[in-house]
Amino acid sequence: MEKFxxxxxxxxxxxxxxxxxxxxxxxxxxxxxxxxxQDLKILATEIRREITGKKNAK
Structure with missing residues (x-):
């Protein structure tokens, strides 16, 4: 949630x-x-990767 x-x-x-x-x-x-x-795009990509990682870890 920090990145959000x-x-x-x-x-x-x-x-x-x-x-x-x-x-x-x-x-x-x-x-x-x-x-x-551009910074926002990078941050959004990081958030997407984090969410995907947590979702796939289940």
Whole structure:
């Protein structure tokens, strides 16, 4: 559950930069959002592997 909490926190952190990118057309904020989304993808993959491992261990 710790990793799931990290996902929620990461999404909350991205929100301000996403706002800056879409509303103010701030390119640097867009770069930060893209990096955070990549981190989110990696974290989601780790969570999927963990869940699959626990499921298959039964």
């Amino acid at each position: 909490g990290k996902v929620k926190q990461l999404i909350a952190d991205i929100e301000k930069d996403a706002d800056k990118f879409y509303k103010a057309n701030n390119g640097a904020a867009g770069t930060r959002v893209r990096k955070a989304m």
